[in-house]
Amino acid sequence: MSAPERFGARLAKAISARGPLCAGIDPHPGLLEAWGLPVDASGLERFALGATEVLAAETAIVKPQSAFFEAFGAAGVAVLERVVALARDAGALVLLDVKRGDIGSTMAAYTAAYVAGGAAIAADAITVSPYLGFGSLEQCVATGREAGRGVFVLARTSNPEAHALQSAKLPDGRTVAQSVVDAAAALNAGAGPLGDVGVVAGATIAPGELDLTALNGPVLAPGFGAQGATVADLRAVFGDALLAKGVLPASSRDILRHGPDAAALRTAVRATRELLAGPQENGQ
Numbered sequence: 615m616s617a618p619e620r621f622g623a624r625l626a627k628a629i630s631a632r633g634p635l636c637a638g639i640d641p642h643p644g645l646l647e648a649w650g651l652p653v654d655a656s657g658l659e660r661f662a663l664g665a666t667e668v669l670a671a672e673t674a675i676v677k678p679q680s681a682f683f684e685a686f687g688a689a690g691v692a693v694l695e696r697v698v699a700l701a702r703d704a705g706a707l708v709l710l711d712v713k714r715g716d717i718g719s720t721m722a723a724y725t726a727a728y729v730a731g732g733a734a735i736a737a738d739a740i741t742v743s744p745y746l747g748f749g750s751l752e753q754c755v756a757t758g759r760e761a762g763r764g765v766f767v768l769a770r771t772s773n774p775e776a777h778a779l780q781s782a783k784l785p786d787g788r789t790v791a792q793s794v795v796d797a798a799a800a801l802n803a804g805a806g807p808l809g810d811v812g813v814v815a816g817a818t819i820a821p822g823e824l825d826l827t828a829l830n831g832p833v834l835a836p837g838f839g840a841q842g843a844t845v846a847d848l849r850a851v852f853g854d855a856l857l858a859k860g861v862l863p864a865s866s867r868d869i870l871r872h873g874p875d876a877a878a879l880r881t882a883v884r885a886t887r888e889l890l891a892g893p894q895e896n897g898q
């Protein structure tokens with residue numbers, strides 16, 4: 615049997631076809647209410663499946679946030695499984711935002727859950743945390759890679775509290791965040807057109823904080839939209855060359871607030887895609 619196509623290659627193709635926007639599927643209780651839905655598992659189901667049907671038909675990759683599903687217990691996790699399947703049927707890749715990270719032996723169980731061949735909730739990629747040491751993630755990367763799946767490692771996150779920890783300096787002078795990027799780059803060496811190990815770098819961070827030029831992998835850039843970052847910020851933080859090669863601006867609430875009407879949601883996601891197309895085209 616031939617090896618599955620690698621995640622980085624699949625993502626590069628999806629970006630070429632549909633643009634780089636990553637649409638977040640974050641069923642916040644407040645959004646369920648705004649959509650006129652009950653804040654229970656039935657409301658979650660209608661919100662999440664309705665949003666996925668529209669967003670996964672329009673974008674290269676969707677990002678369901680697991681916590682909003684887990685909050686409803688087993689019924690919520692069952693909805694998450696359906697979201698993953700529905701998104702794939704609609705032609706989008708699925709980045710499951712679970713931000714997992716643990717000692718290697720426990721990380722193996724998260725790997726089996728999400729990115730190994732035959733995973734229970736099989737995503738195309740997951741978000742992972744490097745704070746038990748980057749090495750604790752390497753088996754997950756290797757196993758996911760064999761199954762054609764990837765990871766996005768938290769490097770410099772979009773939230774204001776992140777700065778003190780992630781921008782702390784190591785004895786060699788690099789920031790913690792830069793060391794995460796460099797470790798990801800080492801695992802992506804030689805891969806083309808994009809490696810399977812992405813990093814998370816918020817669109818809200820200061821320009822020049824991170825050197826991503828050697829990453830050779832995708833960058834998830836949340837913070838665009840509801841957290842205040844604009845297209846101009848994306849250009850300032852990442853530069854046109856990187857924006858044209860694997861930066862995925864992620865937006866959740868700013869798009870989802872346009873539901874529940876499917877046509878209005880579709881118009882909103884298309885408008886966001888078009889907004890992003892400017893720097894992409896200019897960057898080539």
Ligand SMILES: O=C(O)c1cc(=O)[nH]c(=O)n1[C@@H]1O[C@H](COP(=O)(O)O)[C@@H](O)[C@H]1O
Nearest residue numbers: 679711741771772816836840841865866867
């Ligand atoms: O890993 C993430 O997705 C993530 C990393 C980060 O640095 N900042 C961040 O906001 N996120 C997630 O991205 C989404 C942002 O949602 P909005 O602010 O509504 O666009 C949420 O699901 C967050 O959990």
